[in-house]
Amino acid sequence: MAKDLEEIYKNHANSVYRYLLSLTHDADVAEELTEETFYRAVYSIHTYDGSCQIRVWLCQIAKHIWYQELAKKTKQTHQELHEDIPSPSRSPEEAVLFHGHKMDLYKAIHQLSEPMREVVHMRISGEFSFAEIGEILGQSENWARVNFYRAKQKLMEVL
Template sequence: MQDIEKFYNDYFQTVFKYLFCMTHDADISEELTQETFYQAVKTYDNFRGDCKVSVWLCQIAKHLWYKEYRSRNKYTSDSIDEISDSFHATENVEHIILESDSKIALYQKLQTLDEKTREVIYLRLTGELSFREIGEILNRNETWARVTFYRGKQKLMKEGQ
């Protein structure tokens, strides 16, 4: 039992940050992190060892997130409730809508990038991971993560002009 606890403590932050980059929701990330470790412990005997443990865990986490995402409704009433609640708050609704539109536009532009570049940008911006950590998660090196991020950023800037 002590080994499982050490395993969990060693990799929890990496998996949680990775999931948070994709979900943008701490509660969902926490839930999926727990499920990731459950699946990892359950299938540890199948781990071939051809990649780092953190990479293996992030692969499990990614598959669990995709499964969760598909099972959820794409459109919920939460976004409408957020706008109506903020209307009664001190913030200006117009500002919130414009900010929301710019986020939507950014995410739409990110969808034009290839999957690896998009994943590097998500991990860097929303997960606040270092290029070294990103390289480890994606089974590449730090330089590859830097170059991929830079090229993706340049492509987004070109499209924005």
């Protein structure tokens, strides 16, 4: 059994990490939540019924953990201060313009409806293929392509 679990980790840890990275946009948080995902999967492996691929099941656990993390963060009363330091390759003016465009893009992505928003995040931040996105979300590759295309159209209208 331990060998099976080790094999599951080797085969799927990278996919779960990339999925979480697409949700969190933070490598450290994604890594921590990946470990938590496999920790919980070990204790609930008996509930896996084989109705979906194991990677999909693991990503569902990861998504649930991420939602729990978000709920915890919204309950916190303090906020950390972050100082944005411009890249040395950009002038301060370019850094301000780049940051403004990036903010506009992420605001527009945030306004998308749920399946489109998640597909865009997974495609851009997680660098998942359309086939992987469809598999993780329990849909087809074509469904992922169509949702990404529609999301791009809406973003171009807004921006």
